[in-house]
Amino acid sequence: MANIGETTLEIDLSALEHNYRYLKSKISDSTKFLGVVKAFAYGSDMVAVAKKLESLGTDYLAVAYVKEGVLLRESGIKTPILVLHPQPMNFELLIYYHLEPSMYSPRILKRFLETAERLQTTDYPVHIKFNTGLNRLGFWENDVEYIMQHLEGKTAIKIVSIFSHLAASEDSKEKAFSLNQIECFTKIAKSLDQLLGYKPFRHMLNTSGILNYPEAQFEMVRSGIGLYGYGNSAAIDAQLKPVxxxxxxxxxxxxxxxxxxxxxxxxxxxxxxxxxxxxxxxxxxxxxxxxxxxxxxxxxxxxxxxxxxxxxxxxxxxxxxxxxxxxxxxxxxxxxxxxxxxxxxxxxxxxxxxxxxxxxxxxxxxxxx
The missing domain is CATH 2.40.37.10 (Lyase, Ornithine Decarboxylase; Chain A, domain 1)
Incomplete structure (x- = not known):
């Protein structure tokens, strides 16, 4: 066996490509793909992984925090980057680096709109997060009219997508709960579309969702752990390669x-x-x-x-x-x-x-x- 000489984390980008292509094979050709690279690309190398995914043609990347997105931009990444959990103190930085924020609460929407208007942006892309059962982040179903009231007559921002997150997509015992989440999200999207007069693209599925609920892939899917070689089940793990x-x-x-x-x-x-x-x-x-x-x-x-x-x-x-x-x-x-x-x-x-x-x-x- 070879002598590596010290503790080392090898990051196999060919395995990443294999996993990307496997997950892409599970969705429609027209469905966008978002690669989650938060937390240093699940502990590996965020910049290297993002560059590889960009070269493979991923449509979006996602990070948790603004500073992660800044690192990617400063490393030359051009792909759209969704920031899943931005904080108001970083909104100016976010806009400067052309990152796209998740609007997950009335406070965040109000503060970001104020920042965007002050910086005189036009149609700055934002993503509206709805809580359909995970109860972690997100607007509620009955917040649709509230959102529209705050956007009426405003041109500083534009909703480019709405999204939610399945709570137990890997658990077959929770299928009824997952289906209820999907139904709820579909209802929210229809209501918002009618009020907006246009259709933001939708995304809800994580790795297990891609594999277990392909009928709910909407216009984009998101994958994190699957890209790195794990599918939350032994059968899927056998099809993937650890990065x-x-x-x-x-x-x-x-x-x-x-x-x-x-x-x-x-x-x-x-x-x-x-x-x-x-x-x-x-x-x-x-x-x-x-x-x-x-x-x-x-x-x-x-x-x-x-x-x-x-x-x-x-x-x-x-x-x-x-x-x-x-x-x-x-x-x-x-x-x-x-x-x-x-x-x-x-x-x-x-x-x-x-x-x-x-x-x-x-x-x-x-x-x-």
């Missing part, structure tokens, strides 16, 4: 005798003769303490090595008893052959969390054949 491969190395091997302890607070005590490996990765790199004490394992020379003892700030220790390995050998924490979903499940969490937790001090290496 991020987290690797590290064996720093040192130890021979442990019966009843010897390993790590802080003596959290692990050996029940026999063991060989342990210390790896240069810890909770400062994104491997939380919940992964210690036999929760979570890494792969060394193709074999699982469980994490033992408490995760340290800069190190974890794993049991390599019976595994042929030496100091300097490569270790796979998660990736193509041992997924982040499996790693996360060992600590009863989800792939999103472990992917986005990988800290900035971990070296990023782009793979783009």
């Amino acid at each position: 991020a491969n987290l690797k590290t190395v064996v720093s040192q091997l130890h021979k442990i005798e019966p009843n010897e302890s390993v790590g802080y607070n003596r959290a692990f005590t050996s029940d026999g003769y063991k060989t342990t490996a210390t790896l240069p990765i810890g909770h400062a790199d994104g491997i939380g303490r919940q992964y210690g004490n036999m929760k979570g394992s890494v792969s060394i020379n193709g074999k699982p090595a469980p994490i033992i003892g408490n995760v340290c700030m800069d190190m974890i220790m794993v049991d390599v008893t019976g595994i042929e390995c030496k100091e300097g050998d490569e270790v796979l924490v998660f990736g193509a052959s041992s997924s982040a979903e499996q790693f996360a499940a060992s600590a009863k969490t989800i792939s999103y969390e472990i992917l986005t937790a990988i800290s900035s001090r971990v070296k990023r290496v782009l793979i783009d054949p």
Whole structure:
């Protein structure tokens, strides 16, 4: 196995392309595609991922915050960028960088309209977020007339899309709830169209929605986790390729005798003769303490090595008893052959969390054949 020399997050852009094309194959040719690149592109490399998606022809990108969109613009990204959770203090910056805000509440709409009018914009593109059941952000169904009252006679902004978010699109037990959300959103869109006199494009589906509710793709879909190789089900995961491969190395091997302890607070005590490996990765790199004490394992020379003892700030220790390995050998924490979903499940969490937790001090290496 190759020696990478240090903890590294490999970002496989060919896997990203594969996932993009797979998801595109599930929608109509006329349906727009939005790639979600917030949170450093789910913990990978936001600029590299955005540039790849732009080269593939994605119609929109989405970030959570204005500063993420600014980074993309300053890196040369020209594709329209939707900011999902903008704050008023950043509205001027948002307009300067030609970012497109989500209007999700009366306060945000009022404040953005004031800023746009002061800066003398005309038909500045905004997206209206409606809450249909997730109860996180968004206007209510009965806010349509309120929105129209505030826009009457105004030319500073223009609604280019309306959108919502399914709460449980991956859960077949919640199908009735999801269908009710779709029906509610359709009703809102019809009402707004009639009052506006034109039709903003609509989008509601996330990755699981694309796969489970294709009839509700409307004019655009949004994909985040699917682009990075995870589809919220084992069957879909098999069709996708993980973009991020987290690797590290064996720093040192130890021979442990019966009843010897390993790590802080003596959290692990050996029940026999063991060989342990210390790896240069810890909770400062994104491997939380919940992964210690036999929760979570890494792969060394193709074999699982469980994490033992408490995760340290800069190190974890794993049991390599019976595994042929030496100091300097490569270790796979998660990736193509041992997924982040499996790693996360060992600590009863989800792939999103472990992917986005990988800290900035971990070296990023782009793979783009």
